[in-house]
Amino acid sequence: ETGVTQSPTHLIKTRGQQVTLRCSSQSGHNTVSWYQQALGQGPQFIFQYYREEENGRGNFPPRFSGLQFPNYSSELNVNALELDDSALYLCASSSPASGDNEQFFGPGTRLTVL
Amino acid sequence: KQEVTQIPAALSVPEGENLVLNCSFTDSAIYNLQWFRQDPGKGLTSLLLIQSSQREQTSGRLNASLDKSSGRSTLYIAASQPGDSATYLCAVLPYTGANSKLTFGKGITLSVRP
Numbered sequence A: 001e002t003g004v005t006q007s008p009t010h011l012i013k014t015r016g017q018q019v020t021l022r023c024s025s026q027s028g029h030n031t032v033s034w035y036q037q038a039l040g041q042g043p044q045f046i047f048q049y050y051r052e053e054e055n056g057r058g059n060f061p062p063r064f065s066g067l068q069f070p071n072y073s074s075e076l077n078v079n080a081l082e083l084d085d086s087a088l089y090l091c092a093s094s095s096p097a098s099g100d101n102e103q104f105f106g107p108g109t110r111l112t113v114l
Numbered sequence B: 001k002q003e004v005t006q007i008p009a010a011l012s013v014p015e016g017e018n019l020v021l022n023c024s025f026t027d028s029a030i031y032n033l034q035w036f037r038q039d040p041g042k043g044l045t046s047l048l049l050i051q052s053s054q055r056e057q058t059s060g061r062l063n064a065s066l067d068k069s070s071g072r073s074t075l076y077i078a079a080s081q082p083g084d085s086a087t088y089l090c091a092v093l094p095y096t097g098a099n100s101k102l103t104f105g106k107g108i109t110l111s112v113r114p
Helices: none
Strands: A005-007 A010-013 A019-024 A031-037 A044-050 A053-057 A064-068 A074-078 A087-094 A109-113 B010-014 B019-025 B032-038 B044-051 B056-059 B062-067 B072-077 B086-093 B108-113
Touching (some): A005 A087, A010 A019, A019 A087, A019 A109, B019 B032, B019 B086, B019 B108, B044 B056
Parallel strands (some): A010 A109, B010 B108
Antiparallel strands (some): A005 A019, A019 A074, A031 A087, A044 A053, B019 B072, B032 B044, B032 B086, B056 B062, B062 B072, B086 B108
């Protein structure tokens, strides 16, 4: 069984640029959630995708957007990067139909905005 | 609005000590609670998941308990080892299904001294 993978591992961008982060869900999971974790904080929910549709959104502006593909992999896009976007971005896959709905996280992408 | 608190923020113990990490949450209407481990700069590793109907779960030297009515969970680590040094986060899921998201505490950074 393949776990959750994310790419790239690290990324450095400058203010105003755009970035795309990628996540491959664990086999059999049809739901993916994205979280932002600032240094010293717990992860904060960005949004969730289920069957290629956005399924819920946290308190993040529209310049944070996403996609989910038929194979359940997912992308997080951030436009007009700001310094405060520097964080660890985590994706989690799950299968609500599994009963316990355990969330499995990837290794994260460390984004630095200069 | 659900709030999750983990106190203290950091803990240092000598090797071999049994220890308890605390987690409290304000809204007892939860579906499950997960404990995660996070090594510096890395993703989250799920340690234990407790369903709302359960009182505890065990895995090796780890035991997690849940008292939903009082809004508390504890993670017990027996015979701590230097390799247990990491940040431990708890998170609650309010329900299963659409738009359900994890709410995290800020974590407890554990250091086990040899």
